[in-house]
Amino acid sequence: MTVIVDPAGPPAAPPETTRATLRRNFWRGVWRVLRRKPSRMAGVVIVALFALMGVAGPLLYPAQLPRDDNALYAPPSLAHPFGTDFEGTDVLALVITGARYVLLTGLATAVITVALGTAIGLFAGFHRGRWDTVLMRLTDMNLAIPGLPLLLVLSTVWKFESPLEMGLVLGVLGWGGIARAVRSQTLSLRERGFIEAARGLGLPTRHIIGRELLPSMAPYIAMNMLIAVTGAVYAQVGLFFLGVLPFESNNWGVMLNLAVFNGGALTTPAALPYLMAPLIAILLLTLGIVLIVDAMDEIFNPRLREE
Amino acid sequence: MTQTVPGRHRAAAIARKVAGHVVRGLVMIWAVATISFVIIREIPGNPVLGQYESLIQKGMSPEQAERATAVLYGFLPTGSLWQQYVGYLGSLLHFDLGRSLSTPGVEVTTLIGHAARWTVLPVLAGTLLSFLLGVTMGVYAAIKRSGRLGDALALSGSLLHGVPVYVIGLLLTAIFATLWPIMPSGGPVDVEFVPGLNPGYIGSLVHHAVLPVVTYTLASYGGWILAMKSNVVAVLGDDFILAAELRGLRRGIVFRYLARNAILPLFTILALSIGMLFGGSIFIEQIFNYPGLGLLLVNSISSRDYALMGGTFLVITVGIVVANIVADLLYTVIDPRVRSGGAA
Amino acid sequence: MITGTGISKTFRQRGGVLGAREVPALRDVDFAVERGGAVSFIGESGSGKTTLGRIIAGLETHDAGEIVIDGVPMSSLSHRRRQPYFRRVQLIHQDPYSALNPTRTVHQALEAPLALRARQTGRPRSWIDSRAQELLSMVGIDPGYVLPRYPHQLSGGMRQRVVIARALTMDPEVLVADEAVSMIDVSLRLGILALLKDLRERVGVGVLFITHDIATARYIGDDGELYVLYRGQVVERGATEKIIADPVHPYTQSLLSAIPVLHGLERPGAERVVPKEPRGESQGEGRTGGCLFVPRCPFSTERCERETPVLGRDGGPDQETEQEHACFHPRRRSVIPVGVGE
Amino acid sequence: GTTGTTETARTGGGVFTTIDGSKQINASAPINPFNPVGSVFSGYNGMALAWPKNDPTDPNQFYPAIAGSWTTSPDRSQVDIHLRPDAKWSDGVPVTSEDVRVSIGLAYTQGGTAYALDPKAAGAAADIQVVDPTTVRITQGANRSSTFLANLLSTVVVPAHVFGKLLPADFWQLLKTAQHGQGAAADKAKNTITGLAEKVIAFDPGHDVSAGPFVLERVNPGAALLTRNPYFYDRQKIAPDKVKILNYTGNEQIWNYLIAGRLDNAPFTSVPTAVMNRIREARGSKVIKGYSPVAVSLAFNQAHKPYDNVHVRRALAYLIDRAQVTRIASPEGGTPAATTSGIHAQAARAWLGSGFDGLEQYRMDPAKADAELKAAGMTKRNGRWAMPDGSPWKVRIHVPASFSDWVAAAKSISSQLADHGVDASVVTAADYTLYLGELADGKYDLGLWLIGLGPSPYNIFQRLFGQANGWQMFGGRLRHVAPGTEGNWMGGPEKVDAGAAGVVDPGELTGKLNYASQDEQKRIVGILAKVANEQLPVVQLWDYVNTQFVNTSRYTAFPPDDDQALRLSSGVWMQLGMIRKAEKGRV
Amino acid sequence: MEAPGVRIRDLTVVYKTPAGELPAVRGVDLTLAPGTITGVVGESGSGKSTLAFSLLNAVQPPGRIAAGSVEIDGLGDVLALRGEDLRRARGREVGYVFQAAQNSLNPLKTIGKQLLDLGRSHDVEDLRALVRDARDLLARMGMDGARVLDSYQHELSGGMRQRVGIMLALVLNAKVVVLDEPTTALDMITQATILRIIREVHEERALTTLVITHDVGAVAEVADDLAVMYGGRVVEHGPVTEVLGDARHPYTRGLIRAIPRLTGDLSLARALPGRPPTLGTLPAQGCVFRERCERRMDVCETDDPAAVTRDGRTVACHATGRPLELVGREELV
Numbered sequence A: 001m002t003v004i005v006d007p008a009g010p011p012a013a014p015p016e017t018t019r020a021t022l023r024r025n026f027w028r029g030v031w032r033v034l035r036r037k038p039s040r041m042a043g044v045v046i047v048a049l050f051a052l053m054g055v056a057g058p059l060l061y062p063a064q065l066p067r068d069d070n071a072l073y074a075p076p077s078l079a080h081p082f083g084t085d086f087e088g089t090d091v092l093a094l095v096i097t098g099a100r101y102v103l104l105t106g107l108a109t110a111v112i113t114v115a116l117g118t119a120i121g122l123f124a125g126f127h128r129g130r131w132d133t134v135l136m137r138l139t140d141m142n143l144a145i146p147g148l149p150l151l152l153v154l155s156t157v158w159k160f161e162s163p164l165e166m167g168l169v170l171g172v173l174g175w176g177g178i179a180r181a182v183r184s185q186t187l188s189l190r191e192r193g194f195i196e197a198a199r200g201l202g203l204p205t206r207h208i209i210g211r212e213l214l215p216s217m218a219p220y221i222a223m224n225m226l227i228a229v230t231g232a233v234y235a236q237v238g239l240f241f242l243g244v245l246p247f248e249s250n251n252w253g254v255m256l257n258l259a260v261f262n263g264g265a266l267t268t269p270a271a272l273p274y275l276m277a278p279l280i281a282i283l284l285l286t287l288g289i290v291l292i293v294d295a296m297d298e299i300f301n302p303r304l305r306e307e
Numbered sequence B: 001m002t003q004t005v006p007g008r009h010r011a012a013a014i015a016r017k018v019a020g021h022v023v024r025g026l027v028m029i030w031a032v033a034t035i036s037f038v039i040i041r042e043i044p045g046n047p048v049l050g051q052y053e054s055l056i057q058k059g060m061s062p063e064q065a066e067r068a069t070a071v072l073y074g075f076l077p078t079g080s081l082w083q084q085y086v087g088y089l090g091s092l093l094h095f096d097l098g099r100s101l102s103t104p105g106v107e108v109t110t111l112i113g114h115a116a117r118w119t120v121l122p123v124l125a126g127t128l129l130s131f132l133l134g135v136t137m138g139v140y141a142a143i144k145r146s147g148r149l150g151d152a153l154a155l156s157g158s159l160l161h162g163v164p165v166y167v168i169g170l171l172l173t174a175i176f177a178t179l180w181p182i183m184p185s186g187g188p189v190d191v192e193f194v195p196g197l198n199p200g201y202i203g204s205l206v207h208h209a210v211l212p213v214v215t216y217t218l219a220s221y222g223g224w225i226l227a228m229k230s231n232v233v234a235v236l237g238d239d240f241i242l243a244a245e246l247r248g249l250r251r252g253i254v255f256r257y258l259a260r261n262a263i264l265p266l267f268t269i270l271a272l273s274i275g276m277l278f279g280g281s282i283f284i285e286q287i288f289n290y291p292g293l294g295l296l297l298v299n300s301i302s303s304r305d306y307a308l309m310g311g312t313f314l315v316i317t318v319g320i321v322v323a324n325i326v327a328d329l330l331y332t333v334i335d336p337r338v339r340s341g342g343a344a
Numbered sequence C: 001m002i003t004g005t006g007i008s009k010t011f012r013q014r015g016g017v018l019g020a021r022e023v024p025a026l027r028d029v030d031f032a033v034e035r036g037g038a039v040s041f042i043g044e045s046g047s048g049k050t051t052l053g054r055i056i057a058g059l060e061t062h063d064a065g066e067i068v069i070d071g072v073p074m075s076s077l078s079h080r081r082r083q084p085y086f087r088r089v090q091l092i093h094q095d096p097y098s099a100l101n102p103t104r105t106v107h108q109a110l111e112a113p114l115a116l117r118a119r120q121t122g123r124p125r126s127w128i129d130s131r132a133q134e135l136l137s138m139v140g141i142d143p144g145y146v147l148p149r150y151p152h153q154l155s156g157g158m159r160q161r162v163v164i165a166r167a168l169t170m171d172p173e174v175l176v177a178d179e180a181v182s183m184i185d186v187s188l189r190l191g192i193l194a195l196l197k198d199l200r201e202r203v204g205v206g207v208l209f210i211t212h213d214i215a216t217a218r219y220i221g222d223d224g225e226l227y228v229l230y231r232g233q234v235v236e237r238g239a240t241e242k243i244i245a246d247p248v249h250p251y252t253q254s255l256l257s258a259i260p261v262l263h264g265l266e267r268p269g270a271e272r273v274v275p276k277e278p279r280g281e282s283q284g285e286g287r288t289g290g291c292l293f294v295p296r297c298p299f300s301t302e303r304c305e306r307e308t309p310v311l312g313r314d315g316g317p318d319q320e321t322e323q324e325h326a327c328f329h330p331r332r333r334s335v336i337p338v339g340v341g342e
Numbered sequence D: 001g002t003t004g005t006t007e008t009a010r011t012g013g014g015v016f017t018t019i020d021g022s023k024q025i026n027a028s029a030p031i032n033p034f035n036p037v038g039s040v041f042s043g044y045n046g047m048a049l050a051w052p053k054n055d056p057t058d059p060n061q062f063y064p065a066i067a068g069s070w071t072t073s074p075d076r077s078q079v080d081i082h083l084r085p086d087a088k089w090s091d092g093v094p095v096t097s098e099d100v101r102v103s104i105g106l107a108y109t110q111g112g113t114a115y116a117l118d119p120k121a122a123g124a125a126a127d128i129q130v131v132d133p134t135t136v137r138i139t140q141g142a143n144r145s146s147t148f149l150a151n152l153l154s155t156v157v158v159p160a161h162v163f164g165k166l167l168p169a170d171f172w173q174l175l176k177t178a179q180h181g182q183g184a185a186a187d188k189a190k191n192t193i194t195g196l197a198e199k200v201i202a203f204d205p206g207h208d209v210s211a212g213p214f215v216l217e218r219v220n221p222g223a224a225l226l227t228r229n230p231y232f233y234d235r236q237k238i239a240p241d242k243v244k245i246l247n248y249t250g251n252e253q254i255w256n257y258l259i260a261g262r263l264d265n266a267p268f269t270s271v272p273t274a275v276m277n278r279i280r281e282a283r284g285s286k287v288i289k290g291y292s293p294v295a296v297s298l299a300f301n302q303a304h305k306p307y308d309n310v311h312v313r314r315a316l317a318y319l320i321d322r323a324q325v326t327r328i329a330s331p332e333g334g335t336p337a338a339t340t341s342g343i344h345a346q347a348a349r350a351w352l353g354s355g356f357d358g359l360e361q362y363r364m365d366p367a368k369a370d371a372e373l374k375a376a377g378m379t380k381r382n383g384r385w386a387m388p389d390g391s392p393w394k395v396r397i398h399v400p401a402s403f404s405d406w407v408a409a410a411k412s413i414s415s416q417l418a419d420h421g422v423d424a425s426v427v428t429a430a431d432y433t434l435y436l437g438e439l440a441d442g443k444y445d446l447g448l449w450l451i452g453l454g455p456s457p458y459n460i461f462q463r464l465f466g467q468a469n470g471w472q473m474f475g476g477r478l479r480h481v482a483p484g485t486e487g488n489w490m491g492g493p494e495k496v497d498a499g500a501a502g503v504v505d506p507g508e509l510t511g512k513l514n515y516a517s518q519d520e521q522k523r524i525v526g527i528l529a530k531v532a533n534e535q536l537p538v539v540q541l542w543d544y545v546n547t548q549f550v551n552t553s554r555y556t557a558f559p560p561d562d563d564q565a566l567r568l569s570s571g572v573w574m575q576l577g578m579i580r581k582a583e584k585g586r587v
Numbered sequence E: 001m002e003a004p005g006v007r008i009r010d011l012t013v014v015y016k017t018p019a020g021e022l023p024a025v026r027g028v029d030l031t032l033a034p035g036t037i038t039g040v041v042g043e044s045g046s047g048k049s050t051l052a053f054s055l056l057n058a059v060q061p062p063g064r065i066a067a068g069s070v071e072i073d074g075l076g077d078v079l080a081l082r083g084e085d086l087r088r089a090r091g092r093e094v095g096y097v098f099q100a101a102q103n104s105l106n107p108l109k110t111i112g113k114q115l116l117d118l119g120r121s122h123d124v125e126d127l128r129a130l131v132r133d134a135r136d137l138l139a140r141m142g143m144d145g146a147r148v149l150d151s152y153q154h155e156l157s158g159g160m161r162q163r164v165g166i167m168l169a170l171v172l173n174a175k176v177v178v179l180d181e182p183t184t185a186l187d188m189i190t191q192a193t194i195l196r197i198i199r200e201v202h203e204e205r206a207l208t209t210l211v212i213t214h215d216v217g218a219v220a221e222v223a224d225d226l227a228v229m230y231g232g233r234v235v236e237h238g239p240v241t242e243v244l245g246d247a248r249h250p251y252t253r254g255l256i257r258a259i260p261r262l263t264g265d266l267s268l269a270r271a272l273p274g275r276p277p278t279l280g281t282l283p284a285q286g287c288v289f290r291e292r293c294e295r296r297m298d299v300c301e302t303d304d305p306a307a308v309t310r311d312g313r314t315v316a317c318h319a320t321g322r323p324l325e326l327v328g329r330e331e332l333v
Ligand SMILES: Nc1ncnc2c1ncn2[C@@H]1O[C@H](COP(=O)(O)OP(=O)(O)OP(=O)(O)O)[C@@H](O)[C@H]1O
Pocket: C011, C012, C013, C023, C024, C025, C043, C044, C045, C046, C047, C048, C049, C050, C051, C052, C212, C281, E187
């Protein structure tokens, strides 16, 4: 018979399967995936630049940004690549120092949206039954509440002074879509053999959800997370643009607002650089994220990653 | 397996399903109405004072401003929050949304009715247009996905999907209403034309709708192209498409197979986004001075017109809820797999 | 060790617009799997084999009947208390690819249940790795090779062996192998079958083997027992070799007749039975009473329309072979292919 | 392409396109001047008895309109109004005294200064009498006001044959009971009258009957279209055939219209310099500037520390470069405030004469500011000013987010303060309503506030020493409420030392302005300006300039700079004989 | 009408992979005699489907037919056909029954509508007659034709769908029919029925049929000729009874020995050692089977054995005809 192997002696050298090796292999795989297309690398570079801006941006400038009282809405020059604002402050400095708030909000929103959506979707899909019904009604409601109008109303009650507050509200309003999608994915994964097997082995629910279900949905979740970042940036910048959120001269949305309504950027070219700087920042951030999203599937699927 | 169910039984089953949806929808509307009621009543700010100071800000004399706003005190809600809530629910049952404060003396339903016209028209047109465009381009992007053109299309979709609608709106106004003024920069129609089915009026309607519709189209086009592309790619991988090719079916027919299967899931999304259209687009209406529901809502918030705010909120919610129900039923009707019970 | 009496299960299908419809998947099934024993269930698609397997593994509830594990009737226990018993029954899935999580390496797949087991039995963590290697060796694959690999890097046969090894982590007493070889390449099938047989003999696990290919049932062990399921009902039961050699029920005979003949090595049996077409699950559903096989049986008579034959009561057990069947017109027919050389 | 191209060029014709700055066009609103958003446009299809002139100090200067002339008794207690005999409604019916009486009756349902149901209210009318078909006599109640005439003449006149049915038959009897009756009967009558308010507001005549030069033809959410009223008394003065009033939701729309040369006249809006230059470049575009009695100030909440200390307020005044703030916030529509007097500079000169120059100017002076802060006990550590107890001093300037010029101003101020070691930041409120609500609730330390609302001196100082500062007028009686209560957010002291004038109660003085004689008013204004200048309840930042945009390519003869009619609509300009059709080829 | 013959010559199909272009079918010569059923067996990944697609010149990207020809009588070299000619040949001349016939039908259209689409695509003038033919064919296969044509795919069972697939391949009177795994995922009785139908229809219509499967049993039941594929090569080919009765290639022998049997000594059966081939693991030179071969020789490492045809049987093995000594692999296990 082919199958009988001496059960007593396991091979001498234990295979290297520690977590550290796995992690190292994972990151190697990620690197491989990213290198596969130059566009992905470009995306990574862009997003890394923004992250750097968010972390180190404010450190590059004094707390009180310098103004030039005689150069209001100055045109672009070597000293001011994107001109100056209504007060004579360098627009580029505003964009760079403003990145932190925008990115933090985006990140906070994304984390909250995805965490809430995933948790609720997973719970509903995994436990089915009554919980499912309740949670799905809740989800329907979340989806039925008109978000932007509600935010407009909320902004009169609540001053979103910290990016985390802003992220919290955007996140709490935005988890419905992900919850629904995660639930339907969970429902279908639940029928897959390996989940059944895990249940048959008596593995705890924690393990099944955390180790078996979540990794299978990782690409989807990661993708949504990235997309939620851009979504949050838009929602937030839009609210600032509508002028309902607290003023901060280096906030991108406030810059848009002031450029249009104070500077007349859409009417005359004078304030156009002031308008374009935050716009370009937003577009670049989107571009970076869009380019990276493309790689998510391959990063989280071991087969595509190792190829 | 197929199963023959008497027609009457089936009709009853459908009726039961619809009834279930309607009940659930009503509960949801009630919930949202309650939440919005509470939030709205908690908004700080004195509407009369607000109006008075705004008039002064606009250069009106204090006496005149006082005359114009004094009477508004009579329109402020009175009674405890609970009493107001009960009254609100009571009048809701009669489809009465109360009276407006910012347009005193006019029923909220009338205001909403007027605004809805201006919202539905451009948003519906924009939705349908972007759907058609996005779906066509999505097919193209999927078929050419390994080529440069497909990449470009998909990237343009992702980016447009990402670019916020206000950016598009602002850029379009800057270009077509200011730099090169071939389009009106605001308003729904030129008042010089007598409303009705005359070419001048309709021409003006269309002329004014172009920019909002284009903005809306561009903003939602990205979503459609991406969704359609991924659907087409998925269907392309399905065996029946290859099978159809191997049976020597004409390209046109194979394409129809492909398109129909890929587009089917999009119809539910379409139904949903048509439901969303009652929310209009606040940004678009703001930028183009288009007097739709979104603008109505913004104005009602800034003037603390409680009844109008609540009413607009409700209409938007009802739109979404109804669209959800329709989308669900629609899916049952158009997909034969779901239609016959999915017993396969 | 594990017995079932009168197991019945009816699915209520919620079919979209159409409302509910009932699908009887199992009707009054009795069975027993002994320690180290081999019991095979055969039957065509939809006959309820998978449902039975899932019920035994505790993954599905049943409507009527009793399952007794180690002498303990499961109906007497709460849902929680039942778990440890059902853990002694491990299911091996038909599709070895979907049975393994594509995002987890073999090591991770084995580690989780072994850690659980270590906690239960108070063993140290170091035991986990050595046990994993031991189990993989036991199922005949090189631990060093497979442990760090992802499922997609293994062949079908290897994957199925990993699945079996994973089931063994719980030290089960019964393995339920649901079509465990049908998705595996022909050249490798026998390897898995031999492994199951080997586990029976050496480790003493009972094997409940589910298949639609009777020939494979032989390879589980020559002392095995065979149950033939038709639309949820056991229509014939007995020793595997016996039933293959001397099938009595027309349905068993149809199944055996359907086995392809290896022309050149074999010639077809003389009395091959071809069931009447068409076959359909819903067909005859409205009927009350009568043999379930009537619509397709070439030999049915008027009695079969009226009366329902019962396993054991209406046929057998044969004194000598203990073979039972549920047919009013039992008759031996030579349906299986005969080797050319014989 | 909406200009008239017909041969009417010499005599008139064409469409006059404009924007009504004070009104959102609302197609759902009725054609009813009592409705705040009603489709009645002052000067076009809405007529008052007379139109106020833009006099810096005298509120009683008016151009005749429906009222061709008026006479006031020397004690200002009785006014006779003589209607123009040739005034007609657009359906040909003459405008009579009865129309005026009905209009006044309707005004009573709405409440208002001259037509208050409480006879003790300052400047309330006591009796309305129809003397003859073209003469109405109105007497003032006991509590006389210096603006009584102005309030009467601003009465909007509506046709009795359309609106008359809104008043119950016994209305005038009811009014008597309400004004002069006692107890329950009077209350009931009052309630009945105020109860009519909603009906009056909601009333929609369906089509417009106007006594003005134009009649509303159509209104849609984007614009209102008016056509000539053939019965208007001065119809020969009116050049355009039609007037189109556009709606707008944001200033930038007006800018765009102006750059495109689409508007014949646009109201004042704040305009960035670059946009202003573009507008000036547009063909036929002209800018008219005139006096507008409004100024912007940075107001303190004196109930909050350290702003209760006048030295702190003065220090901040010394740290703000008002010229720079104005340059950033309102370069085209404002002039830096010469000093803080509570009065628009132009009016201040008229009121104070040379006294104006005697006021402290608060020129930017960090040294003085340091001294003042030290005087207030503030301490400076690491280049930052801290409260006397050493805790950090955070100056938070509140502004409504919707006013981008105010936001810019606040930002500029905060930057300037920060330059001098004051930790300042800008906090915006989501909208103006919220801003005012929170301001009134005393939630802010500092906020921007409109002041100097002339021409009536009472209106001017009521912004500093009125309700917002604790002085409330109730039934002709003044009372002062404690800081932080009932809308007293400025929280100033009730009595202040006014130097030569001794200790005064500024609120009381302000109240007196209502009915004091011209000379007395001058004296009080002098004191109050001094008080404002020394006590600094606010820092006056800039005075607004009424910047009007006109386009002369279709119509000419617009009013010149500083014209008395500048704050009136172009409809009134036409009534006054301005605005002629431009001759072809001449721009 | 005579059944056409099919001659595959030196066919090589490569797939583009990260590791370069790898051949899934390598230098295959195969002749389908007119009017016969030829069975092709081989493990998963041995190139069977790729071969089948080549017959319709329909290898899917990233695959590419690198060399060779497929001559069909009356049609010429299929691989030279392009565009409309190729489309018309598919379905009309060569019928194809899909590997996953379960999923080869458009889920949104009834079978009848898909049939009409097929008719229109091939300019069938009398669509009524086409429907009649289809109904007859379905009835011939034991189904209620009218009902089936009115059904959607999901309303049919797996066996029924498979038969619908066969109907669609035959209804235009194609004379060459390719069936890729027609019975996988079906149970025994259904499989038997399908195989019987294939045989009967084949004879009635005088077809040339290629049946592809990984189940030697299924092929043995219906086929006249049997070709065994391994690693992209046809390693043995000949009349089915002869190949099964006296296999010459070690792989064929191993395969037969691995078939579970109803009778006979259990201990004679055993699995093939090692793993089935994949593109990536195939050796670039030498015999593709040598890794798992019990009769491996040194020459196998370097030389790819040529296909040698003798008495109507083709075998590609260095060891064939040599005495059975060499590596005594049987002793090892
Ligand atoms: N979850 C379920 N819901 C409804 N019906 C079900 C469900 N599971 C199984 N059935 C039905 O129960 C019957 C028995 O199914 P089961 O899967 O046990 O058959 P099987 O013998 O394993 O078939 P196969 O050989 O196809 O695997 C079938 O008619 C099937 O449609």
